[in-house]
Structure formats: structure tokens, C-alpha cells
Amino acid sequence: MGIFIFAGAAQFMAIGLLTAHAGLLEIAVSTFILNSRHLFFGLSLLTRYRATGLKKFYLIFGLTALFMVLVIEQWKKIREPFPFIVAGVCALVALLFVKEQMLLVAIGLSIIVLALRYRSERDVA
Structure with missing residues (x-):
């Protein structure tokens, strides 16, 4: 479903x-x-990304407010x-080896790696 629907909220709907x-x-119609x-987010970015050429369309298309907010706040x-x-x-590993379940595997791997790192840092301290 993720191939055809770019928004997580629309997938749940x-x-x-x-x-x-x-x-x-x-x-x-509901998804639209x-x-x-x-559309409104993208329109508000037209002037901001005016000088980026064709990248402007990707920047506007790739706008996912929740994801970006989470990443920025985490940083x-x-x-x-x-x-x-x-x-x-x-x-990337999940995409190469488990395309059908890429997101689930990527999240699982990330959690395992980060938990192991946290555990090793805690044991050292």
C-alpha cells in the first residue's frame, strides 16, 4: 500500500x-x-524554494510534516x-534483503542497534 499511498494517515484510513x-x-476521494x-504546505514553500530549480518539486512532494518535526526535534x-x-x-539493509517488510525490519534493526549501544554505554559508565 505504501507504494500507492504516500501518507501514513491515508494508509490507516x-x-x-x-x-x-x-x-x-x-x-x-477520502484520500485526496x-x-x-x-497542497497548502507545498504552496507555502514555493517562494522559499524558488531558487532550487527542479529540486523544488521534490522538496515540496517530500514534505511530510510529522516526520520532519520528529527528526528536527530529535536532532x-x-x-x-x-x-x-x-x-x-x-x-538500506532492510530494503536490500527484505523489501516486502522493509519498514518493520528497519525499525526493528534500528531499535536493536541503538539498545545495544545504550546498554554498552551504560555498562561503561
């Missing part, structure tokens, strides 16, 4: 609608309405690149 036996038209908020709190590097490497 689609599952609810599918279990309620909603038609594809209802799901499509739910995700129309991104402000810890100021350490290690968790971000772990997440990227785990995502």
Missing part, C-alpha cells in the same frame, strides 16, 4: 475504509481530501548523528 467495504472511488493539507535534543546514520543503514 484506507484500511478502515476497506474493512467497511467502501468502494475505490470513496477511498480515492485527507492529503489536500499537503535539537541529542545533537548526535549516530541514530540517524543507524536508521539510514538499517533502512
Whole structure:
């Protein structure tokens, strides 16, 4: 489902609608309405990214407010690149070896690696 629907909220909504036996038209319209908020986010960024050329469209398309807020807040709190590097490497490993369950495997691997690091730091201290 993640290939066709870019927003997590829409995926959860689609599952609810599918279990309620909603038609594809209802799901499509509901998804459009739910995700129309991104149009406003994107429009507000047009002038900010004016000088970026064709990258502007990717920057606007790639806007996922919750994800970006979480990443930025996490960076402000810890100021350490290690968790971000772990997440990227785990995502790449999961993508290469377990495409069908990439997100679940990447999250699981990230948790294991970060927990092991935390445990080793705690044992040293």
C-alpha cells in the first residue's frame, strides 16, 4: 500500500475504509481530501524554494510534516548523528534483503542497534 499511498494517515484510513467495504472511488476521494493539507504546505514553500530549480518539486512532494518535526526535534535534543546514520543503514539493509517488510525490519534493526549501544554505554559508565 505504501507504494500507492504516500501518507501514513491515508494508509490507516484506507484500511478502515476497506474493512467497511467502501468502494475505490470513496477511498480515492477520502484520500485526496485527507492529503489536500499537503497542497497548502507545498504552496507555502514555493517562494522559499524558488531558487532550487527542479529540486523544488521534490522538496515540496517530500514534505511530510510529522516526520520532519520528529527528526528536527530529535536532532535539537541529542545533537548526535549516530541514530540517524543507524536508521539510514538499517533502512538500506532492510530494503536490500527484505523489501516486502522493509519498514518493520528497519525499525526493528534500528531499535536493536541503538539498545545495544545504550546498554554498552551504560555498562561503561
